[in-house]
Amino acid sequence: MSMTDTGLQQIDAVDVYKKWRQSSGEGGFISFQYWHRVEKVIIDIGTTNADGGLKDNAKCYVDVHQFLAYLQADVFGYLARYNPDFGTKGFAVFGGSKDGGKTIARVFSVNIWSADKVLDRRFKCGWYNGTAAAQGAILPNYNEKIKEESIKMSQAELGDLYQRLTKTVQAFAVRKVLHPEATNG
Numbered sequence: 001m002s003m004t005d006t007g008l009q010q011i012d013a014v015d016v017y018k019k020w021r022q023s024s025g026e027g028g029f030i031s032f033q034y035w036h037r038v039e040k041v042i043i044d045i046g047t048t049n050a051d052g053g054l055k056d057n058a059k060c061y062v063d064v065h066q067f068l069a070y071l072q073a074d075v076f077g078y079l080a081r082y083n084p085d086f087g088t089k090g091f092a093v094f095g096g097s098k099d100g101g102k103t104i105a106r107v108f109s110v111n112i113w114s115a116d117k118v119l120d121r122r123f124k125c126g127w128y129n130g131t132a133a134a135q136g137a138i139l140p141n142y143n144e145k146i147k148e149e150s151i152k153m154s155q156a157e158l159g160d161l162y163q164r165l166t167k168t169v170q171a172f173a174v175r176k177v178l179h180p181e182a183t184n185g
Contacts, residue, residue: 013035021151060107104127107140123152
C-alpha cells in the first residue's frame with residue numbers, strides 16, 4: 001500500500017503524461033496520473049541507472065484543481081498575476097502521511113529552472129522527516145531529507161501536460177454524470 005494523504009490505495013489512477021530524459025550513464029522520468037476517485041494528481045519523479053533500471057523515485061500527491069490552476073496560469077502567461085511570488089518562491093504543495101509510526105512530509109514544488117532559462121521549470125518531489133502539527137498538518141524538516149528527485153520541463157511540455165490533464169479531468173466529469181455507477185461515486 002502506498003502512502004497517501006488520504007490513506008487510500010492508489011486504485012483507478014489513469015496515466016496522463018510521461019517524460020523521459022537520458023544523459024551519459026543516467027536517465028530520469030516524470031509521470032503524471034489522475035486519481036479520479038480523490039481528485040489528485042500523482043506526480044512521480046525518478047532516476048534510472050545506465051541499463052534503464054529504476055534507481056530511485058519520489059511520489060507526491062497534488063489536488064488536481066490547484067495544479068490545473070497553476071498550469072493554466074503558467075501556460076497562458078498570467079502566472080505573475082496568479083502567483084506574484086513565483087519568481088522567488090515558486091509553486092509548492094505540502095502533504096504527508098504516517099507510515100509505521102514514522103511521519104513523512106512530502107513537498108512538491110515548481111520553480112524557474114535557471115536565470116538563463118526562465119521559461120523552463122524544475123519540478124521537484126521531496127520526502128523529509130516530518131512533524132505533525134497540532135492542527136494535523138505535517139511540517140517538513142528540510143535538514144532531514146529522505147529523498148528528493150527533480151526534472152526540467154519546457155513550456156511546450158507544460159502546454160502538452162495542461163491539455164492532457166484538462167481533457168482527462170473533463171472526461172471523468174462527463175463519465176460521472178452519464179454513468180455514475182461506473183465511477184463508484
